[in-house]
Amino acid sequence: MLFEIVTSLIAGGIAGTAYLKRQGVGDDKTRIERIAANAGLVTRDGKQIRIYRRTKGKGYTEYVYQIPLGLSFADFEKKKHVFEDGLNIKRSTFDLSIHDLTDINFRSNPIPQIKTILQKKKKQKKEIEMAFDGMLKIRVYDEPMPDWLLFDESMLAKCNGWEIPIGISRTQFIKHDFDAIPHMIVAGATRKGKSAFLKLLVASLIARHPDDVRFTILDLKGGLAFAKFRDAQQVEAVAKNPIEALEALRAIRDEMNSRLEYYLDAGIEDVKSAGVKERHFVIVDEAAQIASAGETDKEIKRLKVECEHILAEIARVAGALGYRLIFCTQYATADTLPRQIKQNADAKLCFRLQTEIASQVVLGEGETDAAHLPLIPGRAVYVTDRKQIVQCAYISSDDIDRLIGPHINIRARKDNDEGGKNVEKGNCEGTAPRSYSLIISET
Numbered sequence: 001m002l003f004e005i006v007t008s009l010i011a012g013g014i015a016g017t018a019y020l021k022r023q024g025v026g027d028d029k030t031r032i033e034r035i036a037a038n039a040g041l042v043t044r045d046g047k048q049i050r051i052y053r054r055t056k057g058k059g060y061t062e063y064v065y066q067i068p069l070g071l072s073f074a075d076f077e078k079k080k081h082v083f084e085d086g087l088n089i090k091r092s093t094f095d096l097s098i099h100d101l102t103d104i105n106f107r108s109n110p111i112p113q114i115k116t117i118l119q120k121k122k123k124q125k126k127e128i129e130m131a132f133d134g135m136l137k138i139r140v141y142d143e144p145m146p147d148w149l150l151f152d153e154s155m156l157a158k159c160n161g162w163e164i165p166i167g168i169s170r171t172q173f174i175k176h177d178f179d180a181i182p183h184m185i186v187a188g189a190t191r192k193g194k195s196a197f198l199k200l201l202v203a204s205l206i207a208r209h210p211d212d213v214r215f216t217i218l219d220l221k222g223g224l225a226f227a228k229f230r231d232a233q234q235v236e237a238v239a240k241n242p243i244e245a246l247e248a249l250r251a252i253r254d255e256m257n258s259r260l261e262y263y264l265d266a267g268i269e270d271v272k273s274a275g276v277k278e279r280h281f282v283i284v285d286e287a288a289q290i291a292s293a294g295e296t297d298k299e300i301k302r303l304k305v306e307c308e309h310i311l312a313e314i315a316r317v318a319g320a321l322g323y324r325l326i327f328c329t330q331y332a333t334a335d336t337l338p339r340q341i342k343q344n345a346d347a348k349l350c351f352r353l354q355t356e357i358a359s360q361v362v363l364g365e366g367e368t369d370a371a372h373l374p375l376i377p378g379r380a381v382y383v384t385d386r387k388q389i390v391q392c393a394y395i396s397s398d399d400i401d402r403l404i405g406p407h408i409n410i411r412a413r414k415d416n417d418e419g420g421k422n423v424e425k426g427n428c429e430g431t432a433p434r435s436y437s438l439i440i441s442e443t
């Protein structure tokens with residue numbers, strides 16, 4: 001019985017391998033070339049990519065190709081997902097190689113061992129990375145990236161200045177420096193990890209800069225995501241609707257303007273040269289809730305337009321004044337991501353999006369990667385001056401409590417009068433200390 005299983009597996013393996021070689025799907029080099037040809041990556045006169053070198057590295061194989069004149073790297077990059085899928089097409093549901101058979105211990109029952117191998121293979125997915133340095137480089141990894149990374153405090157120790165941990169790429173620990181790149185767009189379809197990332201961001205900043213960081217949070221998704229942070233000393237305001245958002249933003253605009261005036265008078269270039277330690281993070285979650293386009297209520301539309309103007313101003317001029325904008329949305333459209341904010345937010349963290357068009361709205365023309373990310377919460381495209389696929393660190397509730405616990409403070413409600421001339425504060429009771437209520441009057 002054992003002998004029969006082994007011999008038929010070997011025979012099947014040999015016949016299958018020969019057949020697949022004939023079909024040109026036997027090895028990744030041939031597959032890549034066939035995928036390129038079938039995906040139309042061929043010049044008019046029929047020229048195709050030509051292999052230049054193949055190198056085996058630790059955990060990957062790199063294929064270096066010459067691109068024929070008339071095709072560009074962007075042509076290939078746009079079809080990265082086609083290559084990845086092509087390299088993962090299964091030969092059959094019973095996909096065992098001779099190499100797999102060498103792992104089986106035939107002294108004990110091979111059936112459960114074969115089942116385990118098949119299950120493991122089912123989970124394995126080849127992932128690729130593409131680069132160009134005059135040659136097209138396609139790196140095919142032996143193992144997929146980890147699909148889970150738990151936050152731990154050693155990550156904070158690896159950060160300097162205004163850096164925060166983001167997670168890991170395939171090769172290294174990834175952090176974002178908010179002094180180098182002040183504003184960030186965070187996008188992604190629902191349940192893909194935006195809120196989890198924002199919690200990591202706020203908790204990390206409070207832990208690293210308890211005396212210097214301030215937050216204004218426009219938590220427009222119902223006020224639950226940031227519930228833990230509401231009473232942190234560093235949180236100036238939590239706005240839960242467009243009316244409260246406008247008041248919080250007007251307060252920032254006023255403060256920003258007086259700071260700008262002072263810097264201009266004193267000939268100060270920016271917050272760093274002024275020696276100011278404080279940074280004020282303005283977090284917008286969810287941007288669609290304050291997008292004015294499509295708003296039918298005239299009054300609400302008017303205040304949403306004002307919110308958009310202030311946010312655009314923060315993105316445009318406030319980086320140098322110490323403000324940092326984190327602008328989040330699950331609806332990646334031109335209406336929710338205003339041009340000025342996009343142009344001034346040089347960092348993007350984009351979780352999976354539903355369409356290639358949405359991915360391009362966030363990441364730029366031809367950048368469809370976010371639509372082809374695996375369905376793994378926390379997996380994202382992180383773009384600064386380069387683009388990397390990352391697995392974001394996940395921070396547990398207990399870790400958040402531990403980091404921010406010492407900074408939680410029950411304070412009296414903010415009661416000053418900084419709302420602007422058309423604004424009257426109302427509803428000054430209750431336990432929510434720094435949320436606002438506005439009454440807008442006609443001018």
Ligand SMILES: Nc1ncnc2c1ncn2[C@@H]1O[C@H](COP(=O)(O)OP(=O)(O)OP(=O)(O)O)[C@@H](O)[C@H]1O
Nearest residue numbers: 189190191192193194195196330377378392393394
């Ligand atoms: N980095 C991560 N690693 C592992 N799991 C994660 C990660 N981020 C999020 N998740 C899981 O995905 C779930 C949804 O994440 P999250 O609440 O951040 O989604 P979201 O993108 O903010 O969704 P929505 O836009 O609907 O609010 C989390 O409860 C958690 O279980």
